[in-house]
Amino acid sequence: MSSKNPSFVLRSIKDVTFEDRPVPKIQNPTDVLIRVNVTGICGSDVHYWQHGHIGDFIVEAPMVLGHESAGTVVETGPKVTSLKPNDRVALEPGVPCRSCPFCKAGKYNLCKDMKFAATPPYDGTLAKYYILPEDFCVKLPECVSLDEGALVEPLAVGVHVVRQADIRPGNSVIVFGAGPVGLLCCSVAKAFGATKVIVVDIVDSRLEFAERYAATGTFNAMHSEDPNVNAAEMIKRFDLVFGADVAIDASGATPSINTCVHILRTGGTFVQVGMGAAEIAFPILKLCAKEITLKGSFRYGPGDYRLAVELIASGKVSVKDLITGRVKFEDAERAFEQVRNGQGIKTLIGGPLD
Incomplete structure (x- = not known):
């Protein structure tokens, strides 16, 4: 595994750059380290880039962008049972507190302590490596590509x-x-x-x-x-x-x-x-x-991500038809410009190469 973690970082309004950040370490026994292979661009990413805030969420420190991603498992914590290295997964990018009344009521998307990728102050997924809990990684069937896996988030x-x-x-x-x-x-x-x-x-x-x-x-x-x-x-x-x-x-x-x-x-x-x-x-x-x-309607809740994967796998919903552009990681800013200018429907950014 590479010791580098190239990341696409928003430093301030209209100011993005590439940084080599530390590779994240597994801290909890149910965590999974994922190599991010592909990331879609969402309107919220573009809004943070252009305006520096969405409502009360304000970019006050450099932040890695991106939250529509799929990748490959690299390492698992000692208590992970459903995933193993080389499994391909869709990344559900918001991790709730699991203990508040909303979480306990099965509405974790309303959790006030949600740690959501690329929502200040939390870094996003436009990097080589990212960590998520096991239960927020949805394994992709063989018939579902990584590109389709990245679009599980908007689906x-x-x-x-x-x-x-x-x-x-x-x-x-x-x-x-x-x-x-x-x-x-x-x-x-x-x-x-x-x-x-x-x-x-x-x-x-x-x-x-x-x-x-x-x-x-x-x-x-x-x-x-x-x-x-x-x-x-x-x-x-x-x-x-x-x-x-x-x-x-x-x-x-x-x-x-x-x-x-x-x-x-x-x-x-x-x-x-x-x-x-x-x-x-x-x-x-x-x-x-x-x-x-x-x-x-706000984001997604229990079962939505897995049902989205099942809809793709069954052929009931096509997401690949929405993909109108794909660029290399080093061309991420150009891809953001294309989305800002309304070019295409969904643009994907490949993960950093070795």
Whole structure:
């Protein structure tokens, strides 16, 4: 094993560099040392790079970026039983405290003491080596590649959203936002049995991809500036009769959020996953009158990562179709620039070579 641990580090706003950091040591008997083979770029990584913070999470010291990764087990702690060296794994990048009320209630994604990769002050996975507890490493079947393993992270977000929405066979679902998370919500919804899955965006090329990928129909929200008008047009165009069963907003855009309320049937479910403005104008009266169930969705919880791997392995969800670019580790900054400029859907960065 190399004694070096090259890492891609955010030093301050718009200032990234490569550093050779110490190889992490196994401290707990259930820890696993992983060689990171591939990492996807997430919008949050780009946001930290460009702005230095997301909400209350502020970059105050140099931080390794990256949290969508897959790799190969190098070493295991003495109490690890389910993994061995050379096993390929998807890395679930958030380790909770395991003892707070949220963790004990099976909602560890809400843990206030979560140590999440590339969320200040914790380093991310864009390095040669990374350590995780055994139970946060999900072994990849032989039929699932390491590139697909890196996309288990955003797919797990989609799985959690669809579970929050309680999507069932025969449901009609509207997904706002044709970025990676929106597209994956669309695909998971179909895997859960939704028969109508409509994707809404303002970019025609994204909508064209969505229809090839998993959507049964698409709608360009530039049709009207009025959420009511857009909702009425979609209900008519896609024969939703009383409205959609489920609306998912993966855009964070205020008009999309408002359209969700208007397009839902009475008693429908609305799940918000896209991050937008901290406060917005919202049709609260219609939400109440239609008795809509409104839920947030944050990261992923128990079972979401493993189900995501199973969906890929079974062929029910394809993530490799979203991969539009792959670069070498030393070209990581160029890859970040491509994502910032909206090029492609998912760009992957290879792990450091010996």
